[in-house]
Amino acid sequence: MDSANSREVLSDFIDLYQSFPCLWKIKSADYYNKHAKQIAQDKLVEKLKECDPNADRESCLRKINSLRASFRKEFKKVQASYKSGASTDDIYKPNLWYYEKLLFLKDQEMPGRSRSSLEEESFEREMADDESRPKNRKRKAPDPTEELVKLAYKRLQQPQDDSDILAAAWAVELRKMDPQQQLFAKKAINEILFEGQMGTLHRNSVEINVSRVSTP
Structure with a gap:
């Protein structure tokens, strides 16, 4: 798949991620709903497979963490330039093409330890739990x-x-x-x-x- 199509899939991936507040918004009613999170994760994996046929939950997690880490880095630079008292023309302008698309995460950032970090860890734990949990496995009768x-x-x-x-x-x-x-x-x-x-x-x-x- 060419880079243009990959970019289009990634754009759709971010939009899909935004549509599932249970994965990133602490105040969401479904933030602690494991079933809702599992459905959302599966949808994201399906979308990611359009540009990566081997995508799974682990690679989906890495992609989300990568996107959020890049956004956070740029967001902090923007905030720092505002605090420095720079003029409008001197405000830092992010280079990420998807920066604007991820602005829905800005309210999840807070000083010290960011909320987004907490959410990523929670998301990672959910995935790890789902991967390690037996899938409808019945207890084997003793031989x-x-x-x-x-x-x-x-x-x-x-x-x-x-x-x-x-x-x-x-x-x-x-x-x-x-x-x-x-x-x-x-x-x-x-x-x-x-x-x-x-x-x-x-x-x-x-x-x-x-x-x-x-x-x-």
Whole structure:
């Protein structure tokens, strides 16, 4: 795009910016309206894309800050020349072609720290918040497998005693059995554990494959 067209787009961009007081006027009713600001920002980005196809909110912010900084610099020179008591002919004349278009910002300037600086920082924070905020992102449900792995990893980090080692060895042997034998083994183990918790185990508590002959 040639410079003439770029200048025309920039002129329209400034007009559009002026039409959204929520972005620059502290006393605007919508100054703290985040939804209104977001709509305004999106409109400005669309306009800026007419001369910069890669424009986004960040580049839009840089463009606004650049325009306002240049205007502020020239505005201060004009004000300084008035205060110096210079004659009408000696009043500083800004070189910016868009200086007159940005005069709507002059009431936002004040001694010390300018209001425009405050507005730019607010605008920047709004953009940063919008960029960092998840867009309709739903909270992902926990993966059971992942949770199990985390639990196992945590368990492995803990020191093992003899019972842990013995149980792991039994688990290995249990997996070698066919399903029916596993059921028998689990039943026997559960009964032994129960008796042990009751304190009734003794040396002859377990009998394996003992033939029982019924008597008449």
